[in-house]
Amino acid sequence: MEVTLRIKRFNPEQDSKPHFEEFKVDVEPTDRVLDALNMVKWHYDGTLTYRRSCAHGICGSDAMRINGRNRLACKILMKDLGSRITIEPLIGFKIEKDLLVDMEKFFDSYKSIKPYLIAEDAPSSRERRQSPEERARFDDTTNCILCAACTSACPITWTSDDFVGPAAIVNAHRFIFDSRDSGAGERLRILNTQSGVWRCRTIFNCTDACPRDIKVTEAIEQVKRALLTEQV
Amino acid sequence: MAYHRYDAVIVGAGGAGLMAAIQMAGHANIAVVSKLYPPRSHTGAAQGGISAALGNTEEDNWEWHMFDTVKGGDYIVDQDAAEVLTREAIDAVLELEHMGLPFNRTPEGKIDQRRFGGHSRNFGEAPVRRACYAADRTGHMIIQTLYQQGIKHNVNFFDEYHLLDILFTDDGACCGVVIYEIKTGEIHTIHAKTVLIASGGYGRVFKITSNALAGTGDGVAAAYRRGIPLMDMEFYQFHPTGLYKLGILLSEAARGEGGILRNSEGEAFAERYAPTMKDLAPRDMVSRFIYQEVKEGRGIDGKDYVLLDVSHLPDDVIDRKLPDITDFARIYLGVEPKKEGIPTQPTAHYAMGGIPTNINGQVVHDPEANVVPGFYSAGEAACVSVHGANRLGTNSLVDLVVFGRRAGRHMLNHMNEYDFLPLPNNHEDFARSQVDAILSRDSGERAANIRSEMQELMMDKVSVVRNETMLAEARDGIAELRNRYDSIIVQDHGSTYNTDLLEALELGAMLDCAETIVFGALTRQESRGAHFREDFEARDDVNWLAHSLIYRTDKGLQLRKKPVSITRFQPKERKY
Numbered sequence: 001m002e003v004t005l006r007i008k009r010f011n012p013e014q015d016s017k018p019h020f021e022e023f024k025v026d027v028e029p030t031d032r033v034l035d036a037l038n039m040v041k042w043h044y045d046g047t048l049t050y051r052r053s054c055a056h057g058i059c060g061s062d063a064m065r066i067n068g069r070n071r072l073a074c075k076i077l078m079k080d081l082g083s084r085i086t087i088e089p090l091i092g093f094k095i096e097k098d099l100l101v102d103m104e105k106f107f108d109s110y111k112s113i114k115p116y117l118i119a120e121d122a123p124s125s126r127e128r129r130q131s132p133e134e135r136a137r138f139d140d141t142t143n144c145i146l147c148a149a150c151t152s153a154c155p156i157t158w159t160s161d162d163f164v165g166p167a168a169i170v171n172a173h174r175f176i177f178d179s180r181d182s183g184a185g186e187r188l189r190i191l192n193t194q195s196g197v198w199r200c201r202t203i204f205n206c207t208d209a210c211p212r213d214i215k216v217t218e219a220i221e222q223v224k225r226a227l228l229t230e231q232v
Numbered sequence: 233m234a235y236h237r238y239d240a241v242i243v244g245a246g247g248a249g250l251m252a253a254i255q256m257a258g259h260a261n262i263a264v265v266s267k268l269y270p271p272r273s274h275t276g277a278a279q280g281g282i283s284a285a286l287g288n289t290e291e292d293n294w295e296w297h298m299f300d301t302v303k304g305g306d307y308i309v310d311q312d313a314a315e316v317l318t319r320e321a322i323d324a325v326l327e328l329e330h331m332g333l334p335f336n337r338t339p340e341g342k343i344d345q346r347r348f349g350g351h352s353r354n355f356g357e358a359p360v361r362r363a364c365y366a367a368d369r370t371g372h373m374i375i376q377t378l379y380q381q382g383i384k385h386n387v388n389f390f391d392e393y394h395l396l397d398i399l400f401t402d403d404g405a406c407c408g409v410v411i412y413e414i415k416t417g418e419i420h421t422i423h424a425k426t427v428l429i430a431s432g433g434y435g436r437v438f439k440i441t442s443n444a445l446a447g448t449g450d451g452v453a454a455a456y457r458r459g460i461p462l463m464d465m466e467f468y469q470f471h472p473t474g475l476y477k478l479g480i481l482l483s484e485a486a487r488g489e490g491g492i493l494r495n496s497e498g499e500a501f502a503e504r505y506a507p508t509m510k511d512l513a514p515r516d517m518v519s520r521f522i523y524q525e526v527k528e529g530r531g532i533d534g535k536d537y538v539l540l541d542v543s544h545l546p547d548d549v550i551d552r553k554l555p556d557i558t559d560f561a562r563i564y565l566g567v568e569p570k571k572e573g574i575p576t577q578p579t580a581h582y583a584m585g586g587i588p589t590n591i592n593g594q595v596v597h598d599p600e601a602n603v604v605p606g607f608y609s610a611g612e613a614a615c616v617s618v619h620g621a622n623r624l625g626t627n628s629l630v631d632l633v634v635f636g637r638r639a640g641r642h643m644l645n646h647m648n649e650y651d652f653l654p655l656p657n658n659h660e661d662f663a664r665s666q667v668d669a670i671l672s673r674d675s676g677e678r679a680a681n682i683r684s685e686m687q688e689l690m691m692d693k694v695s696v697v698r699n700e701t702m703l704a705e706a707r708d709g710i711a712e713l714r715n716r717y718d719s720i721i722v723q724d725h726g727s728t729y730n731t732d733l734l735e736a737l738e739l740g741a742m743l744d745c746a747e748t749i750v751f752g753a754l755t756r757q758e759s760r761g762a763h764f765r766e767d768f769e770a771r772d773d774v775n776w777l778a779h780s781l782i783y784r785t786d787k788g789l790q791l792r793k794k795p796v797s798i799t800r801f802q803p804k805e806r807k808y
Contacts, residue, residue, distance in 0.1 A: 014724045018530050030564070038543045042680035044734035046723030051272075053444040056371060056480045056560060059272040059710030075563060084340035098416070104267065116380035127286075127329040135334065142334050142366075142373065180332065 029079035060147030118183025150206035237789030245270035247632030249430035255640030278371025279483035281363030305620020396663035406607035438580035453741035474579025489743030539573025576808030593639025621761020676719035
């Protein structure tokens with residue numbers, strides 16, 4: 001089947017602002033958007049630029065806006081889209097080139113919530129014990145692949161420069177509710193600010209955008225509740 | 233021209249690279265260079281588990297694990313390395329848990345373990361639960377946890393820099409790397425006392441592969457171009473269960489949890505070929521079972537695939553232990569694994585071969601294992617050899633953690649013995665010439681067709697079953713493609729994020745890897761592990777109980793044999 005890709009282009013070495021370009025490609029219904037982008041790059045326009053690696057939805061490289069929704073380009077198939085597909089870079093991030101955006105600020109937000117196990121007691125010579133129930137408590141948020149689909153889908157991040165963003169809160173949640181971690185207090189303090197968890201307006205765009213089906217809004221709510229009740 | 237100085241530079245930020253970095257961070261000035269943001273590394277794609285003889289759910293010990301590894305590798309595993317791997321695996325897994333890795337747990341709260349292909353109790357008696365796992369996302373948890381530790385320890389990351397060259401003094405000591413800053417097109421030199429190559433494998437040499445698009449063998453090729461021999465390149469593993477046509481991995485864990493392979497008659501055919509281990513026989517063997525079924529006309533609809541059936545497993549097991557592969561089947565093939573079999577076929581998965589090292593991660597350059605000063609390698613890019621002719625599932629993640637850690641520790645402990653050796657004159661010339669040659673050419677051929685022809689050629693002629701005729705065709709085909717590569721052009725001539733240029737450079741690396749795979753496969757006239765020759769079906773321990781070291785010289789490719797370390801287990805016939 002033939003589809004038309006309408007792709008937002010921007011070459012910082014030549015363009016003063018982004019513009020759309022169209023490409024017609026022949027695809028199979030089971031082809032991924034990434035396959036279509038590769039077709040364009042490899043056979044029509046080698047300057048088309050985007051990040052990609054695993055091609056099966058687990059590395060998080062190719063999050064972009066496809067027909068107005070944040071998706072992983074390698075996880076959405078032609079048969080789920082129409083014959084005209086609009087592909088744009090993630091909103092709210094500085095465009096570096098075409099579909100490739102500046103991820104530095106996103107990773108800085110992630111780093112700001114201390115995304116590593118904080119454990120004061122020295123581990124024994126065996127594994128720390130954790131029951132299946134304790135393990136299940138933070139299971140959802142362990143699935144984050146740092147693709148930025150959620151943070152870029154959040155309208156707060158479109159207008160506010162200092163919201164830490166859903167992904168950072170998800171990764172804080174992963175540790176706050178991990179029974180082996182003792183840094184909940186520190187992270188909750190960091191998030192207990194205007195730029196932290198309180199900027200969230202429960203819009204749900206994040207949950208809608210997450211390609212790993214993480215209940216992002218619920219995780220953020222659990223962090224808010226932990227702050228309000230002073231209990232984890 | 234940008235210049236940096238670090239005690240150690242690590243190329244590759246997957247499991248092995250990060251593990252090495254964590255050993256050294258805070259104690260030495262180190263840099264970690266990666267062409268991807270670290271959490272994108274291919275370690276994250278690993279699914280099934282990381283094996284260690286913890287004995288949490290049933291009795292186990294490292295000697296059984298060592299035996300399984302040696303037999304799984306069809307007896308060219310270096311047994312001193314296998315002993316290190318399996319002994320230190322226990323500590324390595326516990327260290328990961330201490331770092332916070334969220335393993336699945338037993339009811340008592342210990343790390344849960346499951347069965348996996350080739351892992352047995354009591355030297356082959358029956359399958360054993362040795363694979364420690366986190367759903368079917370163990371690799372994802374490992375890369376996230378190690379990246380988190382990298383952040384905690386303030387590791388210096390050079391994110392999105394592509395390796396162009398490895399630098400050596402005239403005496404052959406390693407003194408740094410030359411890298412390309414993807415954001416700006418600027419070339420940087422990192423002057424270092426030690427260099428660790430942990431840049432992964434090269435599955436993209438083949439058409440159907442589980443590997444990420446980034447899996448192009450950059451580090452392996454860079455070493456080879458500088459005269460370092462590559463070891464055991466002919467041993468490339470085809471994982472039996474990749475999604476039909478896409479190659480996306482369906483973890484062996486599915487079979488570990490009770491999944492069964494079925495042919496067009498609905499028969500569980502693995503039992504016919506491997507009565508004891510059945511679907512949990514080692515991967516090279518299961519791939520050959522599938523190949524044989526297809527050849528004899530029992531592929532589904534007469535085509536070249538079979539079905540992976542998990543429909544008989546309880547819903548709860550599928551949901552809790554195999555969520556990701558269920559997702560893949562649903563999304564990419566529109567198949568519901570709880571009701572139907574999943575179309576699967578062998579997919580190019582893992583490079584047993586690579587840069588030869590000793591058990592401390594130091595690169596060696598000859599059959600006597602003489603060390604290249606200051607040069608290290610670990611992970612899939614390296615060949616210790618811990619996997620021999622075929623790797624067992626869950627042993628790669630152990631390899632990364634154990635040998636990444638050992639390399640890092642060795643580099644740190646011996647840092648005082650190393651010096652900042654003077655960089656060779658015009659040290660950026662080779663790197664620049666690669667880039668300039670491509671950018672300045674105004675007529676030639678683009679990468680796409682050369683690459684797809686290479687991938688088809690390798691998949692057709694150099695995969696699960698090989699013979700002299702096909703391999704000779706592959707050799708000639710690759711030679712012709714390398715000639716065409718000499719006129720490669722790109723359309724993007726910019727400096728910012730020139731991924732067109734990067735893909736062209738990656739193709740060069742892949743062609744170098746392909747050339748050595750074919751040469752090794754042609755020269756090794758026997759069948760062993762993943763290297764199966766229809767014209768030499770028997771294993772030949774008299775002539776070929778050895779590693780192959782492949783050198784690029786002015787007179788063409790040359791092969792020298794390197795002895796295998798055999799300590800506990802004498803080679804026997806490999807039956808499951």
